[in-house]
Amino acid sequence: MTSGQADTRAGLMRSTPLRSAPLRRAGRPWTATLLRGLLFLILGLFVLYFTLPLFVMIVTSLKSLEEIRQGSLLGLPQEIELTSWATAWGSACIGVSCHGLRPYFWNSILLVVPAVVISTAIGAINGYALSKWRFPGSDVIFGLMLFGCFVPFQVILLPMAITLGKIGMAGSVSGLILVHVVYGIGFTTLFFRNYYVAVPDELVKAAKIDGAGFLAIFTQIFLPLSIPVMVVTVIWQFTNIWNDFLFGVSFSQGGSQPITVALNNIVNSTTGVKEYNVDMAAAIIAALPTLLVYVVAGKYFIRGLTAGSVKG
Amino acid sequence: MPVLQSRNLYKDFGAVEVLKDINLSIEAGEFLVLVGPSGCGKSTLLNIVAGLETASAGDILIDGQIVNDVAPKDRDIAMVFQSYALYPTMTVEKNITFGMRVRNVPRREREEALQRVAKLLHIEHLLRRKPSQLSGGQRQRVAMGRALVRRPKLFLFDEPLSNLDAKLRAQMRGEIKQLHKRLGATIVYVTHDQTEAMSLATRIAVMSDGKIVQLGAPQDLYDRPNSIFVADFIGSPAMNFISGRIQARDAKPVFVADHDGAPLALPVDHYDFGGDFGGGVEGDLRDGQELILGIRPEYVTSGAANHHGAVSVDFELVPSLMETNGFDQHIVFEFCGAELVGRFSSKESVEVGRPHRVHLDLSEISLFHAESKVRL
Structure with missing residues (x-):
């Protein structure tokens, strides 16, 4: 009797989860169904909770001001109006100029692209040097960079402002790029270093014997391997720099402000009637590029991971 | 160059x-x-x-x-x-x-x-x-x-x-x-x-x-x-090692080990002692000095087969383990307090626990100092 029970238990343990699932359901159908239902209910509630704000934003941006004033927050628009989108993009007033978000959108692009490229490039070469060309003190340097990741934005505002002033880059786009590059290097170095640590040292040895030097090994062997980590780094840096408000509002002025600062100004500087539909459209426009980066690069990220050709 | x-x-x-x-x-x-x-x-x-x-x-x-x-x-x-x-x-x-x-x-x-x-x-x-x-x-x-x-x-x-x-x-x-x-x-x-x-x-x-x-x-x-x-390190299965001591008998060196509580002498006078052993036990070697005798498994064979010419001894030993690999079989015996591995032809019928006649060919042995583990 007892040995029979033990056998059954051993058999259950050996069988795959797929096969044991129907067994368990047959044993206690009520609780299983109940739990499954509860699980979906909770998940559904979470989905609602997270998508509701987006839904409200989109719906509101498509309504006319008249309708917003009368109607409920959640109701669908009676008539779809795209004028608020056009206004937000091209003619909303920020301060005295009424050109919408468009110029600031390009400001952000001009800021984000170089900042992401430079910080990713420096992170890649740092990570390569710190993992494959160790030197006395390299671990200390890496530790300090890691520490840099934990320094909050607010802490560096004043010293950074003084530094930018001293080197004559205050209030310029290049100054803002420099701030983001310096702040981002800690993260990008961390990403690349941890990725390269897993690449076998023998690859470097083989390449050294083949006659390649520091840079040739980096560009011809390590960079082609780095697509997955590069995508991760680019997503991270792009999102952070695009969404940054604090550095943007502190270190830029007048026409060179990034889109986040412009969005803030649109929302806060309306006179007379508050145009909620324009505000919502502007907020969505400001968030679109990061969404796009996730959708486009996310695919490459998965592809890069599954290619997994590092293993010898 | x-x-x-x-x-x-x-x-x-x-x-x-x-x-x-x-x-x-x-x-x-x-x-x-x-x-x-x-x-x-x-x-x-x-x-x-x-x-x-x-x-x-x-x-x-x-x-x-x-x-x-x-x-x-x-x-x-x-x-x-x-x-x-x-x-x-x-x-x-x-x-x-x-x-x-x-x-x-x-x-x-x-x-x-x-x-x-x-x-x-x-x-x-x-x-x-x-x-x-x-x-x-x-x-x-x-x-x-x-x-x-x-x-x-x-x-x-x-x-x-x-x-x-x-x-x-x-x-x-x-x-x-x-x-x-x-x-x-x-x-x-x-x-x-x-x-x-x-x-x-x-x-x-x-x-x-x-x-x-x-x-x-x-x-x-x-x-x-x-x-x-x-x-x-070299050779597989590894060389067998037997602990014992060197002694002079009739001005000839013999290797004495204890097997089943009784001393057992193996002739080693053919071994090249390189001046360590000249006629009697002298030079670096003291009478009764602890040595280790090494013999490779291929020199431990069945006593049933015909052997001639070599310096050798035969014993009745009890196999404790056997491992067949098609071409030959490796038989483990208990000998002088250690394991002795022999390589037998796979045609040979050997049974664990049943005494078998084993032939030790001593022509290619190695002798080592027990303390320094260095060859004589």
């Missing part, structure tokens, strides 16, 4: 001494195998020869030139790694020609070298593939191709076969040996597998604890190991 020399080479990592006074000299065309248990320093030595690590003291000479400060790429060497270290994003063709492309060798010359090596290693059909699309054996070939393509003065192999399965390993071993013969290449080869060392080497250096404990031709190491360490 030797292709490679190492003079009084030392290496330490902080307080740990990895290599102690390594002196080697390798002539053109030699196939030297560095063999030893893991952690004996053999891979470190190879890396120092390649220039991937620097020695703490001593010199490395290639073709008579001190190369201590010469970069790996300028030493005219090629290396094959245990993990193959193929560049994962490059095709086989690009992998093999990478060194030449980095050195700006003209395209035509590169193409010729590639074709020569591809033909030599039978990998012509794989040239467009990526390393991830190759099997273990194919990767191994490509790794060798990358080394062969440049015709270096010296080839370094770092455990190149240990990632392959047994059958493929034996096949690649044969191919490496053939390549060595055909190309007349000079090779230094690191392995922990003594079978590989025995079958490939023209000379073997057995390393232990950062030192070369014996250097010589494979057969010499097998027949005349200079210490118990080498005797135990």
Whole structure:
């Protein structure tokens, strides 16, 4: 009797989860169904909770001001109006100029692209040097960079402002790029270093014997391997720099402000009637590029991971 | 002039001494195998020869030139790694020609070298593939191709076969040996597998604890190991060791061990004591000194077969374990308080627990000092 029970238990343990699932359901159908239902209910509630704000934003941006004033927050628009989108993009007033978000959108692009490229490039070469060309003190340097990741934005505002002033880059786009590059290097170095640590040292040895030097090994062997980590780094840096408000509002002025600062100004500087539909459209426009980066690069990220050709 | 020399080479990592006074000299065309248990320093030595690590003291000479400060790429060497270290994003063709492309060798010359090596290693059909699309054996070939393509003065192999399965390993071993013969290449080869060392080497250096404990031709190491360490390391199944003492009987030396509580004498007067034992027990050897007698399993055979001419003794022994491998069987006996392994023909019928007549051929024994573990 007892040995029979033990056998059954051993058999259950050996069988795959797929096969044991129907067994368990047959044993206690009520609780299983109940739990499954509860699980979906909770998940559904979470989905609602997270998508509701987006839904409200989109719906509101498509309504006319008249309708917003009368109607409920959640109701669908009676008539779809795209004028608020056009206004937000091209003619909303920020301060005295009424050109919408468009110029600031390009400001952000001009800021984000170089900042992401430079910080990713420096992170890649740092990570390569710190993992494959160790030197006395390299671990200390890496530790300090890691520490840099934990320094909050607010802490560096004043010293950074003084530094930018001293080197004559205050209030310029290049100054803002420099701030983001310096702040981002800690993260990008961390990403690349941890990725390269897993690449076998023998690859470097083989390449050294083949006659390649520091840079040739980096560009011809390590960079082609780095697509997955590069995508991760680019997503991270792009999102952070695009969404940054604090550095943007502190270190830029007048026409060179990034889109986040412009969005803030649109929302806060309306006179007379508050145009909620324009505000919502502007907020969505400001968030679109990061969404796009996730959708486009996310695919490459998965592809890069599954290619997994590092293993010898 | 030797292709490679190492003079009084030392290496330490902080307080740990990895290599102690390594002196080697390798002539053109030699196939030297560095063999030893893991952690004996053999891979470190190879890396120092390649220039991937620097020695703490001593010199490395290639073709008579001190190369201590010469970069790996300028030493005219090629290396094959245990993990193959193929560049994962490059095709086989690009992998093999990478060194030449980095050195700006003209395209035509590169193409010729590639074709020569591809033909030599039978990998012509794989040239467009990526390393991830190759099997273990194919990767191994490509790794060798990358080394062969440049015709270096010296080839370094770092455990190149240990990632392959047994059958493929034996096949690649044969191919490496053939390549060595055909190309007349000079090779230094690191392995922990003594079978590989025995079958490939023209000379073997057995390393232990950062030192070369014996250097010589494979057969010499097998027949005349200079210490118990080498005797135990080379050969499979390993040599049998019997503890006992030397005694003089009628001015002739005999080896006395205790078997089943009674002393048992084995004649050793044919052994070359090298002046240690002249007529009586004298010289370095005291009467009754503790010794260890080593005898290889192939000299422990069935007493039922016919033997003649050799110095030998026969015993009734009880088999405690047997292992058949088709060609022969390894039988374990209890003898003088230790295990004695014999190699019997597989035709011989032996039963565990039933006494069997065992023949010990003493013509090829080794004697070691019990204390220093060194050969007499």
